[in-house]
Amino acid sequence: MAVMANTAATTPLAAPTKARRVSRPWGQWSLRAVALIYLSVMLLLPLAAVLNDGLSGGLSGLWADITRPAAWAALRLSLWTAAVMTVINTIMGVLTAYVLVRYKFPGRSFLNAIIDIPFAIPTLVAGLMLVVLYGPQTAVGGFLKQQFGWQIIFAPPGIILALLFVSFPFVVRTVQPVLMEIDTDQEDAAATLGASGWRTFRRVLFPAIAPAVISGALLSFARALGEFGSIIVVAGNFPLRSQTAAVYVLSQIESDNQRAASAVSIVLLTLAFSLVFVVDFIQRRQEHDA
Numbered sequence: 673m674a675v676m677a678n679t680a681a682t683t684p685l686a687a688p689t690k691a692r693r694v695s696r697p698w699g700q701w702s703l704r705a706v707a708l709i710y711l712s713v714m715l716l717l718p719l720a721a722v723l724n725d726g727l728s729g730g731l732s733g734l735w736a737d738i739t740r741p742a743a744w745a746a747l748r749l750s751l752w753t754a755a756v757m758t759v760i761n762t763i764m765g766v767l768t769a770y771v772l773v774r775y776k777f778p779g780r781s782f783l784n785a786i787i788d789i790p791f792a793i794p795t796l797v798a799g800l801m802l803v804v805l806y807g808p809q810t811a812v813g814g815f816l817k818q819q820f821g822w823q824i825i826f827a828p829p830g831i832i833l834a835l836l837f838v839s840f841p842f843v844v845r846t847v848q849p850v851l852m853e854i855d856t857d858q859e860d861a862a863a864t865l866g867a868s869g870w871r872t873f874r875r876v877l878f879p880a881i882a883p884a885v886i887s888g889a890l891l892s893f894a895r896a897l898g899e900f901g902s903i904i905v906v907a908g909n910f911p912l913r914s915q916t917a918a919v920y921v922l923s924q925i926e927s928d929n930q931r932a933a934s935a936v937s938i939v940l941l942t943l944a945f946s947l948v949f950v951v952d953f954i955q956r957r958q959e960h961d962a
Contacts, residue, residue, distance in 0.1 A: 765843025799905025846888030
């Protein structure tokens with residue numbers, strides 16, 4: 673009996689069972705339902721309305737609306753100015769990100785902060801700034817016009833400048849975090865072996881940041897296709913000359929030609945969605961490889 677008593681005394685008491693949390697599937701489904709309803713109301717229903725309106729005349733009607741001289745010229749202008757801007761923006765964005773990450777200098781924090789200004793100010797203000805600087809009545813704009821015959825405002829150069837301003841942060845903010853995560857040991861080793869700075873960048877650094885560079889460039893291009901506020905200020909609304917696709921959509925709405933506006937909008941939406949899907953694929957591929 674004593675042994676049994678000692679054994680019972682030394683046996684640890686059973687730990688109190690913790691109350692198990694009862695999963696409530698209805699809570700998960702309600703959250704999903706709220707998210708899906710919000711997504712449908714804010715995105716899917718407006719997209720469906722534009723598609724229905726643009727295709728109300730069938731594919732032949734859609735093609736006829738897109739290939740009108742004014743519409744086709746506006747689409748071409750939007751595409752090639754956005755492409756030129758993307759090339760410039762990609763080069764300068766990568767350079768800026770590299771300088772901000774790899775070098776320490778006075779004013780670096782200030783420079784890093786002002787890169788996000790295009791995100792913070794209305795694009796109409798950006799267009800106004802360019803008009804004030806490069807307008808035909810200003811000193812800079814008048815000098816360029818008289819000395820070189822360059823017309824900036826109400827011409828494609830003004831459109832490219834406006835797109836450069838509003839889209840500049842995309843490449844920088846996409847490449848900068850990737851550069852911050854890359855160790856400099858391989859770059860130092862390449863420099864020790866006698867590789868030049870350009871060769872080191874091309875063979876060592878660029879392959880590591882290439883997915884981020886491509887993603888930033890595509891996002892910048894997609895943003896440029898839909899830019900309106902700064903363009904309407906610097907380019908005006910001159911058909912076949914300086915009218916971009918977004919401005920053309922506005923002109924057709926004002927002319928009570930809603931189907932033509934929807935047709936061009938479908939083209940812009942298709943391009944934008946395609947670019948976003950490509951960026952998402954690149955980012956998922958990069959995460960998988962990491």
